[in-house]
Amino acid sequence: MKKKKKDITIRNGRVVDPGNGIDEVTDLHISGGKVLALGQPPENFQPLLEIDATDQIVCPGLIDLNVNLREPGNEHKATIASETACAARSGITTLCCTPDTLPVIDTPAVVGQIRHKARKAGYCRLLPQGALTKNLDGSHLSEMAALKAAGCIAVSNCYTPLANTLVQRRAMEYASTFNLLTIIRPEDQYLCNNGCAHEGKVADRLGLPGIPEAAETVAVARDLALAETTGAVIHFHALSSASAARTMAWAKREGRKVSADVAIHQLHLTELDLEGFDSNRHVRPPLRTDSDRDGLRKAVAENVIQAICSDHQPHEADAKSSPFPDTEPGISGLDTLLPLTLKLVEQGVMDLSSAIARLTCGPADILELPLGRLTPGYAADICIYDPNRQWHVSAEQIHSAGKNTPFTGWEMPGRVTHTLLKGRLVFHEERL
Amino acid sequence: MSLSNKALQLDDEQRLLHFLTIDGLDRSILTEILDTAEGFTGVSERTIKKVPLCRGKVVANLFFENSTRTRTTFELAAKRLSADVLNLNISASATSKGETLLDTLRNLEAMHVDMFIVRHATSGAAHFIAQHADPGVGVINAGDGRHAHPTQAMLDMFTIRRHKGEFVGLRVAIVGDILHSRVARSQILALNTLGVSEVRVVAPQTLLPSDARSLGVHVYHDFDEGIRDVDVIIMLRLQKERMRGAMLPSEHEYFSLYGLTERRLALAKPDAIVMHPGPINRGVEMDSKVADGSKSVILQQVSYGIAIRMAIISMVIGTQNQRTQEVAV
Structure with a gap:
């Protein structure tokens, strides 16, 4: 009983499509779930639905490269249904979920279950990352060919370290056999040494066990060397240091097949925000110094870091109700991904087109998927937001099941009014 | 929040x-x-x-x-x-x-x-x-x-004031495992707030916070230099686990470099006092002769x-x- 998808015209919006170099006020026409044309519609095109986007921004639906949706296994924190609905409200149409669920995403059955639940909820395209090693044990390779066939778009070992450098090498090599992207959280487990904050002046004063910058730079350097040896395509997730960003700039100049993303909170918060031990600021990798934040901002502006992600880690209240080091790390980030990125535009870090690119064609190109652009024929995944609407972050305004945000009270620019997934309206703000 | x-x-x-x-x-x-x-x-x-x-x-x-x-x-x-x-x-x-x-x-x-x-x-x-x-x-x-450990720091300040009268003009050396010490962190804050002229920390690099100077101290690795002309010496307890965590090679080497002996104590001001938050590891942080000597105010601290x-x-x-x-x- 497949319903025929409606033909839609989005009228008079400012269409920002960085992947195609477009930024102009025009109409966007959608047919059969796909982008049909910009500007003049084809003859005899009769849309069933018209969306007035006057004074609004119309851009490709956002792609979030790294989110943990907690299902299966931790449904008390969040579910695929709750988080994909939140994504739709936030203008996000594609989520790449990490394999650190219970059970781990290391078999086609788990991939199938997750994709089924996402399809049933119907809010968002969910692209699972598979586990790099079985049960994320760090020593036995997962059945990557089967995972890819089941729909995994990349493989990752998340926070779990690989047993040794040889396993890391083999895993990259095996993944590259099937053109699977290896996503790496660069973190040297020994240097992390159970730390919970950036090793620096704030952790020194607060007596928090530190994670040195070298925990990241050592891992980045090692895995770049392994990628060169193996020819594997790798992606570094959630860089936190200016030094790692500079290494990425060097790798880019050298023409290496490597990309990187940064979590949006790393572009706004620093170690100074840990004063008072607010557990909502407990993240991994840790918030680092002012100059790290500035270095990361520069790398994002210069497209050395091609994607901004939410690194969404929703938690129940109890997970954050302990003394800082004993709490679970992570921020619930879907609701604030777009507004915090727009804040960078307000602050003059980069122009709007670059900011939107890091949330759309940037991540799409990392995944080598035909998404993140308003090219005719591409899926009509679209985000429409009102750039002139400001809102304040509060628990009621956070639609994720996880209310763990450090941005409570912040004024945010931009409010999503419509989200379309494959030409279907999955979110439409009811205005009073 | x-x-x-x-x-x-x-x-x-x-x-x-x-x-x-x-x-x-x-x-x-x-x-x-x-x-x-x-x-x-x-x-x-x-x-x-x-x-x-x-x-x-x-x-x-x-x-x-x-x-x-x-x-x-x-x-x-x-x-x-x-x-x-x-x-x-x-x-x-x-x-x-x-x-x-x-x-x-x-x-x-x-x-x-x-x-x-x-x-x-x-x-x-x-x-x-x-x-x-x-x-x-x-x-x-x-x-x-x-x-x-702010009450410990305050009792240390009390002990110092009882013996020295004023904080202004004092030189204080804190010796040992600064990195893991809540006592040292609170002492440094209290000493600087009360206006001493200099707080020194004396330790090998492995037992110092990454950016120790940002705490408001002068850093010394050589105990003989760090103790010279100080009015107050605060020795910190060394946890035995530090040997296992590759932070120190042995108690023997630690004592020879950072143990307080009568010879070293002679480099401080003649009326210097020796403090320790307890419990003491005799022969690791300090010699028994110093712990029980006339300059020790360790029991008064209690x-x-x-x-x-x-x-x-x-x-x-x-x-x-x-x-x-x-x-x-």
């Missing part, structure tokens, strides 16, 4: 609500604590060692980590103020049964406790409890992780600990009483 240290510890009238860290407190408050403690030193020498300042109040010693000296002196201090004291050795009970810190706290609040004296192995634990406790309940930090803790408990309870009265009026 996260209040500044000042806003969390002081009310609008600059009265102590909690005592969690020296950070955020100014010289006048620290001096008030020292002066108040001065008034309490006489109590221990009376036949009846009690004053009725906290009669009818319930003070809970909430120790999630083992301690003998600190817990006992807090208990004595509270009893001399006529408070009822509950001693809870939590490491052995609730948390091992899976109860969360917050649940433990709520259960004790249901028993109408007026003050929590908290020791916990995690940095920030006392802040956490202060932020979640009922508004009328005071929290005193008796040591949290590597973060702070006695003064009672007066200082009486001062802090009574100030926090006093704030509660005044605020209750203000509400009643």
